[in-house]
Amino acid sequence: MTSCLIKVCRLFCLTLTLPLKLMEILGLCGVYKRLFPLLAYNITFSYNDKVHKMKRELFRNVGKFADADGTLRLLEIGCGSGANFKFYPYGCTVICTDHNPHFEKYLRMSMDANKHLTYDGFLVVSAEDMEEVKDESVDVVVCTLVLCSVTDVKLVLQEARRVLKTGGAFYFMEHVVSDPSSWIYFFQYVFDPLWYYLGDGCTITRATWKDLEAAGFAELHIKYFEAPEVTLMIRPHIMGYSIK
Structure with a gap:
């Protein structure tokens, strides 16, 4: 019964998105792609406040993956818009x-606010194909x-493994x-x-942990939690985080 209700309600929601689908096909979503970075930048402050404790826990050991000379390329x-910058260790170089x-304007603002880091450019690339970044x-x-x-x-996880040095780490939230x-689950x-x-391509029904488990990393450290x-x-x- 519940399964049938989900299908009926989802079909109704799909019907509501038909005008948006048509706009996407006609290439009329460009304006929203320009607007989305502004929305994301403003939401960032609220989201970071709510998950601040979890992000501090997540990034607490990033420094241990630095090279023998103490340098850390991240x-x-x-x-x-650079929501994670304030959690990175002092002196780390960020690519x-x-x-x-259209995120660059807001990214520069975050760079200016986080002088403890060194920045090695902003690359406009697909996450599935970061060919401008060298192997390991x-x-x-x-x-x-x-x-x-x-x-x-x-493909994104494959690219992450490709650019990581052996022993390097992939952090996720x-x-x-x-x-x-x-x-x-029903509402999702x-x-x-x-x-x-509304979320510029965001999907809320992915079991991402399954892809992480199958990605071929040497180690996987994962925690499930409800974001408050x-x-x-x-x-x-x-x-x-996963270790290559």
Whole structure:
């Protein structure tokens, strides 16, 4: 009965998104792609306040992956407006990547506010194809709230492994699909088609931990948690790191 209700409600939601789908096909979503970085920049402050404790826990040991001389090269996939900068260790060199060039204005603002880091440019590249980054050239790769919106999670994780040095770490924090027996799961599947457009490609029904488990890393350290006070449909989270 519940399964049928989910399908009926999801179909209704899909119907509501038809005008948005048509706009996407006609290439009329460009204006929203320019607007989305501004929305994301403003949401960043609220989200960081709510998960501050979890992010501090996540990044507490990043420094241990530095080279023998103490240098640490960190590449962030989908850096957006630089929400993670304040959690990175002093003196670390950060390479920023994002597929949306309109984030750069807000990214520069975060760079100016985090002088404890060194920045090695902003690359406008797809997370699935970072050919401008050399093989085994970074100590740490960071990816937070990004795997929900990429086209191919498996390819992104392959790219992360490619650019990481042996012994380097891939850090992640992502919202994921809830338990099928929960009401959160019900709302996630019903509203996923609409959320996709409002969130610039964000999908709220991904079991991302399965892709991490199958990615071929030597070690996987993962923690499941409920993000406090965030929107119901993105409350289930995972975080942790994998070692190449």
